Amino acid sequence: QQQVKQSPQSLIVQKGGISIINCAYENTAFDYFPWYQQFPGKGPALLIAIRPDVSEKKEGRFTISFNKSAKQFSLHIMDSQPGDSATYFCAASKGSNYQLIWGAGTKLIIKP
Amino acid sequence: DVKVTQSSRYLVKRTGEKVFLECVQDMDHENMFWYRQDPGLGLRLIYFSYDVKMKEKGDIPEGYSVSREKKERFSLILESASTNQTSMYLCASRPGNRAGDGYTFGSGTRLTVV
Numbered sequence: 001q002q003q004v005k006q007s008p009q010s011l012i013v014q015k016g017g018i019s020i021i022n023c024a025y026e027n028t029a030f031d032y033f034p035w036y037q038q039f040p041g042k043g044p045a046l047l048i049a050i051r052p053d054v055s056e057k058k059e060g061r062f063t064i065s066f067n068k069s070a071k072q073f074s075l076h077i078m079d080s081q082p083g084d085s086a087t088y089f090c091a092a093s094k095g096s097n098y099q100l101i102w103g104a105g106t107k108l109i110i111k112p
Numbered sequence: 113d114v115k116v117t118q119s120s121r122y123l124v125k126r127t128g129e130k131v132f133l134e135c136v137q138d139m140d141h142e143n144m145f146w147y148r149q150d151p152g153l154g155l156r157l158i159y160f161s162y163d164v165k166m167k168e169k170g171d172i173p174e175g176y177s178v179s180r181e182k183k184e185r186f187s188l189i190l191e192s193a194s195t196n197q198t199s200m201y202l203c204a205s206r207p208g209n210r211a212g213d214g215y216t217f218g219s220g221t222r223l224t225v226v
Contacts, residue, residue: 006154009152036215041219041220042217042219043116043204043218044215045216045217046215049212049214089154099157099160099170100215102155102156103154104153105152105154105155
């Protein structure tokens, strides 16, 4: 019940296309869902996050879609660029818990 | 700009050696974490600390210990390094426990045990 399942493991998208990464969770107590972006040789960095009281959050070309009934959330990258090539992690946490529960990561490659 | 600094970028150690990985944050954050990152397994929590001298086991604490004598410094210790501890180790800090408190990660230490 603590898991966050992320798919796909890897993804190749043409420049200008839409990249979509999906995550699913079981624990209905989760109330915070961030996405982290990791470039090679760097640690992950917070990209965008959502709370379950909204169904969508958009920041620039990055959008989180949240489906509470399906217990799923996804990251959409519009007009994908080669500079978006990175590993993306979804995560979840509940309340004031110290820990994030992490997805396994998706390696995204944007082909020029 | 906030920073988490890991003392070594790359380390090569021999089996059986005691290994120290150091992490320092300059943000006065309460919480600090040690993760290991392996392909296909994502980030796995080894230990975390929510205060000086306090520590909690994560998901994979076996073979590791930690030390937090000062608020800004969190050390990961491999008591007797083994080849299955070859991995990327990431340190992170977090200001508090509010949901919106993001994690700040260091750039990682790639440890190879031979």
